Amino acid sequence: MSRRFRTRLLTALVWACLLFLVLPVLVVIPVSLTDKTYLSLPSDGLSLQHYRGLAAPETGWSAAMGKSLLLAVCAALISTALAASFAIGAWVRAGWWPSTIRVLMLAPMIVPPIIYAVGMVRVLSAMKLIDSFPGVLAVHVVLGLPMALLAVVASLSNFDNRVVMAARSLGAGPFTIFGKVILPNILPGLSAAAFLAFITSWDEITVTLFITARRFATLPRRIYTSIADSIDPALAAIATLLLLATTAVLAARLFLAGRPDDPAAR
């Protein structure tokens, strides 16, 4: 077997793997354009009817999307704020208790979601918060916390805490140090934390399924219900929109924030 042939074979194999990863995802695009009323590839012509269906208020898709968006944004902000305040406090004052609390805060990542869901059903029904925005928000904040915490801790671990000592010796009080010294240096970590917490909330289904019904149905919940009782091509339309949004965000990040090797860009 010649060397050139082997190289080509390898290249083909790599492309096959990549296509295997991406193609099943891309198939939603033609399906979303089908002219039929059930999940299928378009046969007689293309149609945008399912996209129109998404926008129509009576289908409830846009309402679910709005709820999920609001929920994910709130959960991301709260998780990141909590994670950051804990991480910074623990970083400034090292000791045995911060590491203990950290294990506790990472627990939602370790405990199986189904177990957590059963527990939360009991807690939220006792508090009469089941199927409500505050109830779901509380759960999503807890679920997003470990992700946010790991991201903030990682960015702090690269930050020399003698810089804080230097700032104090130069006369800066706690608020100045937080705002002018710590925050600007962990901003990338904070945005990563918020992003991870947002994603966690945005596609959370296991626990959400247990603690929501009709009143506060998030987008994943709505998708789940819709798959269970009908095979609406609107699902493909939603998937396509999400795919486009994700691609747009990644592309923007690549072009705007990218070039980490360039010292002037940071």
Add this chain to the structure above:
Amino acid sequence: MGFLVIDQLTMTYGQVTALDDVSLTVKEGEFITLLGPSGSGKTTLLMSIAGFNRPTAGEIVFDGRQITGLEPEDRDFGLVFQGYALFPHLSVADNVAFPLRVRKWDKARIRARVAEMLDLVGLAHLAGRKPRQLSGGQQQRVALARALAFGPRVLLLDEPLSALDRMLRETMQQELRRLHRETGVTFLYVTHDQQEALTLSDRIAVFNKGRIVECDTAQRLFRAPKTRFVAEFLGENNFVTGTRQGGRWTGLGTGFVLPPDRDLPEDRSAATLWLRPGDIALGPAGAGEIGFQAVVEDVIFAGTSSGLHLRLPTGEPLVASVAAEISAAEITGKTLAFHARPGAVGVIPEGA
């Protein structure tokens, strides 16, 4: 009343005593070095003065004011770290402006002061750079400019040059002396490098095991150490045991007399004698000199000089530093005559 007075400071962490009853009086405008091996308490003392350590007992008085319990941000002391600790997200000029913005100076005054400080450390052309675009020496200059910008009366330096290579360290030593001279600020400088301490300081406080062993000018500590620790830590040294009978010493040689100002008190008769390697010369003793015989065990070439590893008839080892022209093959293994001036020999009483 001193300018900065450290009074019986003690600091314990659990079982460990980092500072043990340390007292030190610093004069205004002085360059004082805290010198000692690592873990001897010198950095602990510096950080207590900066306010980052709470002493277990004792007090710190600055300009007549008790500052022991004051937060670091309220002390107005400049502080320079080994790792520079510059603000990575700010430019050189913004780093230097930081303490001034905290103190709410007006903009024009800040701009003028930043320019003045960057001129002082010779970095005016790099004002717009970020710290990570600078070399180690440049970063340390920025740290110095930043720590001096708000006009502190005391500058605390924690091993500021130990991250730099040797050539740069020597340049920065001169730079520090110049800054000290030009600003008139009191410098408190921590180092484990005895050469650096000798070069820079007006006075050196030598630390060991959480205590100040001796505190004096570099010359006096080097020429007349009162303790074995200082005699050993500052510069190279040889130690032999000596005894005195009827005013005459036996130890290095026999029957020699020491100058009265270097001799032991009348009531003692045994001591450790020290003699620096550079003060030992080859050849028989002249009048009034101390002569002794020793076996040359090894000759180590060190550029301008050679180190002769000697053994006295008593079995005690000795190092002599002599001109490098000597031929190693000719003298190794031979017993030769050496001599030294009595004025070069020091005496440390037993137990000191």
